[in-house]
Amino acid sequence: MRTLKFAVLGLLNRRPMTGYEIGKEFDYELGQFWNAKHSQIYPELKKLLDEGLVVFDIEISGDILEKKRYTITEKGQLELLKWLHKDEPVEKTPKDIFRLRMYFSNNLDLESRIHLLESQLIQHKKRLSILNKTMEQYQGGVPPHDTDRFGDFIVLESAILREEYVIKWIDKCMGYCKAALEKEQGKAK
Amino acid sequence: MRTLKFAVLGLLNRRPMTGYEIGKEFDYELGQFWNAKHSQIYPELKKLLDEGLVVFDIEISGDILEKKRYTITEKGQLELLKWLHKDEPVEKTPKDIFRLRMYFSNNLDLESRIHLLESQLIQHKKRLSILNKTMEQYQGGVPPHDTDRFGDFIVLESAILREEYVIKWIDKCMGYCKAALEKEQGKAK
DNA sequence: ATTAAACATGTCAATATTTATATGTTTAAC
DNA sequence: GTTAAACATATAAATATTGACATGTTTAAT
Numbered sequence: 285m286r287t288l289k290f291a292v293l294g295l296l297n298r299r300p301m302t303g304y305e306i307g308k309e310f311d312y313e314l315g316q317f318w319n320a321k322h323s324q325i326y327p328e329l330k331k332l333l334d335e336g337l338v339v340f341d342i343e344i345s346g347d348i349l350e351k352k353r354y355t356i357t358e359k360g361q362l363e364l365l366k367w368l369h370k371d372e373p374v375e376k377t378p379k380d381i382f383r384l385r386m387y388f389s390n391n392l393d394l395e396s397r398i399h400l401l402e403s404q405l406i407q408h409k410k411r412l413s414i415l416n417k418t419m420e421q422y423q424g425g426v427p428p429h430d431t432d433r434f435g436d437f438i439v440l441e442s443a444i445l446r447e448e449y450v451i452k453w454i455d456k457c458m459g460y461c462k463a464a465l466e467k468e469q470g471k472a473k
Numbered sequence: 474m475r476t477l478k479f480a481v482l483g484l485l486n487r488r489p490m491t492g493y494e495i496g497k498e499f500d501y502e503l504g505q506f507w508n509a510k511h512s513q514i515y516p517e518l519k520k521l522l523d524e525g526l527v528v529f530d531i532e533i534s535g536d537i538l539e540k541k542r543y544t545i546t547e548k549g550q551l552e553l554l555k556w557l558h559k560d561e562p563v564e565k566t567p568k569d570i571f572r573l574r575m576y577f578s579n580n581l582d583l584e585s586r587i588h589l590l591e592s593q594l595i596q597h598k599k600r601l602s603i604l605n606k607t608m609e610q611y612q613g614g615v616p617p618h619d620t621d622r623f624g625d626f627i628v629l630e631s632a633i634l635r636e637e638y639v640i641k642w643i644d645k646c647m648g649y650c651k652a653a654l655e656k657e658q659g660k661a662k
Numbered sequence: 663a664t665t666a667a668a669c670a671t672g673t674c675a676a677t678a679t680t681t682a683t684a685t686g687t688t689t690a691a692c
Numbered sequence: 693g694t695t696a697a698a699c700a701t702a703t704a705a706a707t708a709t710t711g712a713c714a715t716g717t718t719t720a721a722t
Contacts, residue, residue: 285707286707286708287568287570287573287708288708288709290573291573294573294576294577297577297580302669302670302671303670303671303672304669304670304671308669313576314573314576315565316566316572317566317567317568317569317572317573317576318568318569318572318573318576319565319568320708320709321709321710321711322670322671322672323672323673323674323709323710323711323712324708324709324710326671326672326673327672327673330672345669345670345717345718346717346718346719347717347718348716348717349669349670349716349717349718350670350671351669351670351671352670352671364577364580365580367574368574368577368578368580368581368585369581369585370574371588371589371592372570372571373596374571374593374596374597374600375569375570375571376504376508377505377506377632377635378506378567378568378569379476379506379507379508379567380506380507380564380567381476381561381564382561382563382564383505383506383507383628383631384476384479384480384483384503384506384507385556385557385559386624386627386628386631387483387502387503387506387507387624387625387627387628388483388486388553388557388624389557389623389624389627390618390619390620390621390623390624391486391553391554391557392557392558394618396557396558397618399560400560403560404563407562407563408563411563426649428653429579429583429586429649429650429653430579431579432579434578434579434649435575435576435577435578435579436576438575438576438578438642438645438646438649439572439575439576441642441645442572442575442642443566445638445641445642446566446638448638449634449635449637449638452634453627453630453631453634456627456630457627460615460618460623460627461618464617464618474677475677475678476678477678477679491699491700491701492700492701492702493699493700493701497699509678509679510679510680510681511700511701511702512679512680512681512682512702512703512704513678513679513680515701515702515703516702516703519702534687534688534699534700535687535688535689536687536688537686537687538686538687538688538699538700539700539701540699540700540701541700541701
């Protein structure tokens with residue numbers, strides 16, 4: 285349903301941007317829940333332009349480099365608002381390769397499983413610590429509800445809670461595997 | 474990286490199945506983290522057949538209906554095992570339309586936001602209650618680590634924890650919006 | 663001056679996924 | 693006997709996404 289369309293419109297509604305800058309946005313807070321490569325962004329911008337939802341100005345950077353700075357049109361804002369108001373049913377849960385792997389993990393010996401879980405745990409803890417670091421800038425509390433910062437803040441919070449849940453789950457799995465391993469080793473004695 | 478290939482191999486490694494039955498599997502525990510439509514499954518089975526990773530027998534059901542029951546080959550099992558052992562880096566977090574919407578939610582009035590959050594909350598609570606119901610069958614504790622049930626159990630647990638985190642997040646967002654609304658109404662008085 | 667990293671824009675091919683179209687059989691309920 | 697739901701297989705078209713190819717400029721460091 286062309287979600288990228290609305291991701292781009294939403295970003296341009298914050299401020300005019302070039303395609304490159306839109307791509308950069310996916311490196312920050314929003315990137316935790318949406319992203320696209322430049323090979324998808326540029327064609328999407330072209331489409332939005334054709335539909336009259338955005339316009340662009342050429343900006344010269346340095347001597348000759350032409351940057352296209354896109355601005356959302358009134359029509360674009362209207363479509364964005366309409367989309368934002370939509371009360372759509374919860375999506376089906378997203379695909380997750382690691383869980384798929386764990387679903388079949390009974391085929392792995394316990395040591396391999398523990399190794400895989402450990403590796404994921406380290407990475408998620410690292411990710412969480414980065415997210416927590418990012419959260420430090422919000423010492424002043426929740427940003428005003430009518431500013432862009434509000435959106436930044438709540439998705440960051442979601443990302444943090446998400447990592448916490450994943451870590452909790454991995455810990456549990458690790459507990460099951462370690463308990464089984466000890467039981468096996470006890471029997472072996 | 475053809476993840477569906479391994480999802481199918483993993484399922485066929487549990488027991489021989491028809492394409493239709495593979496599709497059904499995505500309705501249960503596994504469906505929380507992987508799924509595919511039959512229009513993707515049948516071509517995938519054909520590919521696996523060409524690659525010698527599965528074989529099939531024709532089974533007659535009723536008078537004439539031919540069912541193709543696929544079985545994983547030794548080669549298929551080897552590939553599956555190799556894939557299961559792979560220690561791959563954590564994926565980038567999956568896309569989520571509702572969070573994208575909330576990211577731009579500063580453009581919505583507080584009432585609309587609360588309405589959208591409320592709608593999501595109800596749906597997630599319902600989903601959680603279904604998952605908890607499913608969990609009831611595991612009264613006997615964690616299934617043995619070398620059985621299929623183990624996989625069923627841990628992904629179900631992950632799904633439950635996930636819903637709990639989402640609900641926690643939505644509650645927080647709702648709290649922010651309601652607080653802001655009260656503050657606004659206080660000012661209006 | 664040189665160089666590397668970041669900035670900047672685009673297309674193309676391949677892969678993945680969804681939606682629609684197509685065609686039937688079997689089973690269980692009425 | 694009829695009917696509806698579930699079972700069963702498959703292809704085609706459209707959409708979404710990724711990875712590779714292609715080309716160049718600007719900025720900051722050395």
